[in-house]
Amino acid sequence: xxxxxxxxxxxxxxxxxxxxxxxxxxxxxxxxxxxxxxxxxxxxxxxxxxxxxxxxxxxxxxxxxxxxxxxxxxxxxxxxxxxxxxxxxxxxxxxxxxxxxxxxxxxxxxxxxxxxxxxxxxxxxxxxxxxxxxxxxxxxxxxxxxxxxxxxxxxxxxxxxxxxxxxxxxxxxxxxxxxxxxxxxxxxxxxxxxxxxxxxxxxxxxxxxxxxxxxxxxxxxxxxxxxxxxxxxxxxxxxxxxxxxxxxxxxxxxxxxxxxxxxxxxxxxxxxxxxxxxxxxxxxxxxxxxxxxxxxxxxxxxxxx
Amino acid sequence: xxxxxxxxxxxxxxxxxxxxxxxxxxxxxxxxxxxxxxxxxxxxxxxxxxxxxxxxxxxxxxxxxxxxxxxxxxxxxxxxxxxxxxxxxxxxxxxxxxxxxxxxxxxxxxxxxxxxxxxxxxxxxxxxxxxxxxxxxxxxxxxxxxxxxxxxxxxxxxxxxxxxxxxxxxxxxxxxxxxxxxxxxxxxxxxxxxxxxxxxxxxxxxxxxxxxxxxxxxxxxxxxxxxxxxxxxxxxxxxxxxxxxxxxxxxxxxxxxxxxxxxxxxxxxxxxxxxxxxxxxxxxxxxxxxxxxxxxxxxxxxxxx
Numbered sequence: 001x002x003x004x005x006x007x008x009x010x011x012x013x014x015x016x017x018x019x020x021x022x023x024x025x026x027x028x029x030x031x032x033x034x035x036x037x038x039x040x041x042x043x044x045x046x047x048x049x050x051x052x053x054x055x056x057x058x059x060x061x062x063x064x065x066x067x068x069x070x071x072x073x074x075x076x077x078x079x080x081x082x083x084x085x086x087x088x089x090x091x092x093x094x095x096x097x098x099x100x101x102x103x104x105x106x107x108x109x110x111x112x113x114x115x116x117x118x119x120x121x122x123x124x125x126x127x128x129x130x131x132x133x134x135x136x137x138x139x140x141x142x143x144x145x146x147x148x149x150x151x152x153x154x155x156x157x158x159x160x161x162x163x164x165x166x167x168x169x170x171x172x173x174x175x176x177x178x179x180x181x182x183x184x185x186x187x188x189x190x191x192x193x194x195x196x197x198x199x200x201x202x203x204x205x206x207x208x209x210x211x212x213x214x215x216x217x218x219x220x221x222x223x224x225x226x227x228x229x230x231x232x233x234x235x236x237x238x239x240x241x242x243x244x245x246x247x248x249x250x251x252x253x254x255x256x257x258x259x260x261x262x263x264x265x266x267x268x269x270x271x272x273x274x275x276x277x278x279x280x281x282x283x284x285x286x287x288x289x290x291x292x293x294x295x296x297x298x299x300x301x302x303x304x305x
Numbered sequence: 306x307x308x309x310x311x312x313x314x315x316x317x318x319x320x321x322x323x324x325x326x327x328x329x330x331x332x333x334x335x336x337x338x339x340x341x342x343x344x345x346x347x348x349x350x351x352x353x354x355x356x357x358x359x360x361x362x363x364x365x366x367x368x369x370x371x372x373x374x375x376x377x378x379x380x381x382x383x384x385x386x387x388x389x390x391x392x393x394x395x396x397x398x399x400x401x402x403x404x405x406x407x408x409x410x411x412x413x414x415x416x417x418x419x420x421x422x423x424x425x426x427x428x429x430x431x432x433x434x435x436x437x438x439x440x441x442x443x444x445x446x447x448x449x450x451x452x453x454x455x456x457x458x459x460x461x462x463x464x465x466x467x468x469x470x471x472x473x474x475x476x477x478x479x480x481x482x483x484x485x486x487x488x489x490x491x492x493x494x495x496x497x498x499x500x501x502x503x504x505x506x507x508x509x510x511x512x513x514x515x516x517x518x519x520x521x522x523x524x525x526x527x528x529x530x531x532x533x534x535x536x537x538x539x540x541x542x543x544x545x546x547x548x549x550x551x552x553x554x555x556x557x558x559x560x561x562x563x564x565x566x567x568x569x570x571x572x573x574x575x576x577x578x579x580x581x582x583x584x585x586x587x588x589x590x591x592x593x594x595x596x597x598x599x600x601x602x603x604x605x606x607x608x609x610x
Contacts, residue, residue, distance in 0.1 A: 011417065011442075012410040019414070019440055023406075023421050030400055030434035042436035044401060044456070047353040055436060057362075057403040057454045063444040095335055096349060098362045100452050101328075105317040105609050109324070112316065116328050129335035131347035131360060135324055137316075137608035139368040142447050147405050149362045149454030151349070303442035304410050 011304040017220075019304055038224065039162050040089040040208055041152070052159055054092045054152035058083045059100075062143035064303075066186065072111045074186035075146070076118025082211070083150040084126050085190035085254045089209040090161070091199030092154030094126055094192070099133035100147040104140045115146065126192060158199035165206035165225035165259035171285040175255040177214060178247030179239040185252040195256055197275055202268045207258035213251035216300025218285075221257060227287040231295040237282045249299035259287055316609040322525075324609055343529065344467050345394040345513055346457070357464055359397045359457035363388045364405075367448035369608075371491065377416045379491035380451070381423025387516070388455040389431050390495035390559045394514040395466070396504030397459030399431055399497070404438035405452040409445045420451065431497060463504035470511035470530035470564035476590040480560040482519060483552030484544035490557040500561055502580055507573045512563035518556035521605025523590075526562060532592040536600040542587045554604035564592055 011019055024037040034052065035043035044053040060082070062068055066075045080097060087094045099119060103112065123130055128150070138145070154160075174191055191209070198204050206225050210217050214236070222229040238247050260268060265283075272281045285295070316324060329342040339357065340348035349358040365384050367373055385402060392399045404424060408417065428435055433455070443450070479496055496514070503509050511530055515522050519541070527534040543552050565573060570588070577586045590600070 009414040010410065011408070011412050011414060014414055016440060019417070022414070022418065023440070024435075024437075026425070027435040028425060028428045028433070029436065030432075033401060033434050033436050036434070037437040039437075042401065042403065044436065047351060047356070051352070053456075055401065055403060055454070055456060057405050057437075057439055057452070059405050059407055059439060059441050059452065061407055061441055061443050061447075063447075064442055096338060096347065096360065098347065098360060098454065100362050100364050102364060102366055102450060103316070105315065107316050109314040109316060109319055109327070112324070113327065120331070120333060123333045127335075128333070129338050129341070130329075130332040131334065131338050131349065132329075132342040132344075132362075134362055134364060135321060135328070135608060136364050136366055137369055138366050138450075139448060142366075142368075143444060145407060145443075145450060147362070147364065147452045149360075149403065151358075151360060151456075303440060 015305045016302045035161060040086040043090065043159060050156050051153050052156055054087050054090050054154055056083050056086045057147060057149045058086065059145060059147035061145050070186060072114035073118035076115040077122045078186050079146040079148050080119050080122035081188060081190045083148045084192055085209040087150060087152035088190050088192040088195035089207050089256065090154055091158040091195060092152040094128040094150055094152045096129045096131040096151050097123065098131060098149045102136045102138045102145040104142060105137050106140055107144065160199055160204050160207040162206050162208050162221050162224040165227060165287055166261065167227050167287050167289040169205050169259035169261050169287045170265045170283050171229065171257065171259055171287065172281055172283050173237065173255055173257050174279055174281055175253065176237045176239045176280065177253050177255065178242035178250045180250050180252040188254040190254060191256045194276060194279065198258060201271060202260055203264055204258040204260055207256060210253040210255045210257050211251060213249045213300035215248040215297040217257060219294065219297060222287060222294065225287065226290055228290055228292045228294040229285055229287050231285040235282060235284050237280055248297065251301035320610045321607045340466060345391040348395065348464060355461050356458050357461055359392050359395050359459055361388050361391045362452060362454045363391065364450060364452035366450050375491060377419035378423035381420040382427045383491050384451040384453050385424050385427035386493060386495045388453045389497055390514040392455060392457035393495050393497040393500035394512050394561065395459055396463040396500060396512065397457040399433040399455055399457045401434045401436040401456050402428065403436060403454045407441045407443045407450040409447060410442050411445055412449065465504055465509050465512040467511050467513050467526050467529040470532060470592055471566065472532050472592050472594040474510050474564035474566050474592045475570045475588050476534065476562065476564055476592065477586055477588050478542065478560050478562050479584055479586055480558065481542045481544045481585065482558050482560065483547035483555045485555050485557035493559040495559060496561045499581060499584065503563060506576060507565055508569055509563040509565055512561060515558040515560045515562050516556060518554045518605035520553040520602040521607070522562060524599065524602060527592060527599065530592065531595055533595055533597045533599040534590055534592050536590040540587060540589050542585055553602065556606035
């Protein structure tokens, strides 16, 4: 196929990361903004010098993030837990959310109430408030959409970005990867408690949550930190019944990926096991200087590829 | 038509205000939340005792809030200016926004860039930052959707809610009403400067922005304040070429509706004209005790009626 010129180019010709790069170029920023586009959350300076504000939005679209037949209460749970997972990945705590529901006038009231029941359940479980939101109609044949905006905060000393790891740091993941579509993607537990523990006890040099698959997300963390990476494929913890390829590219794991300087990593796994005896923690690789080649990885979730 | 039972009820059987009432019942709230669902923005307490945080989301859906052929840069402008209008209605200032774009993989890159150009233009004009956001795909035939989450703040003494007016307070609107679809709905100027001036100089007892039409929004302000209202229909400032019915029900005026205690309202119009010689300010009615009957009004924008 002939290459499209820039006028007729479609998003599918560009891919998600290139689109985001294009759109975020030259965005106006306020002086309060310490971390803008490119991390799990935006980080804002507030009046309290020791505590930073976290700000995040995330949306779910019917037919993309869940099927039309999915249990609406689990969809509501997922909508809120996805942003909580992003707040967790910064080392922070969630506070208030605003919920945007866009749905056709023909939608059953009971379905919408069930979505909200799932949202409320997650809010109570993770101690967030629902401070408001909005309902909008969409044309009759359009998909249901839920967008959640969340405020959180993190002590300045515990803030964990993607961009601050160094070559030589070891890479860890929590839990097991792959096979999320079998159900976990609607029922996962955001690693809020684990991330807080890590921020307080392990001093990760970088952290993010795995939403698009390790094959997509690990290169992002490494690039943000100006590193390349070496992955140990035989060390990747696989969900039972799942292949290595699935673990790399299925996405929606909502586990934590983080880096730890080698000097701190020797005692960390034992302390982790004492704190979280059930949830595995696995060293899956290491960061290297940018001049070295990364383990080649392809696949993972791309909205526009 | 037989009344549907609760199991098969659709949103169209319920209407927007009843849906919102149903969904916001029993929502968990954090102790920081001073004003939850029901006002133009959520109001949150922060570490600064004299300044409150404002938090708001608003979405635009293709086919509902704009036509597929609308100029994408004006759509972007509108998306950001709608939330700025809500921040203004609280007496506040906008700070950082997050942008959610949900659109099909077949969308032209140039269209998305133009939407962002309009967003950036509005952000520069009103001194906000764009701290991040998200792009998501939607199924190929689904509408483009833009959701904006905005943080703002307001000095505690200038915070202006919907719920704090009293019987006897006079009702004012800025600008002229009706006929927004002729173009204003894509090009309006949020009344940020005017609302700040009012908060500082006129001490409004309640304020909101007019997004769904006076016929819908005035009863909301009155109900929030526990009042009824008397409207002076012959005083309503009409957009040239627009009927009274259009001024009441077209919606998307993005003008301010506010109440002022009679003791403060005598000198206010003259001070307003000195500050804003071009933009009209009109007294259109008064609030009355709840026991009295309100001027009957029907129509206005309802997403689900």
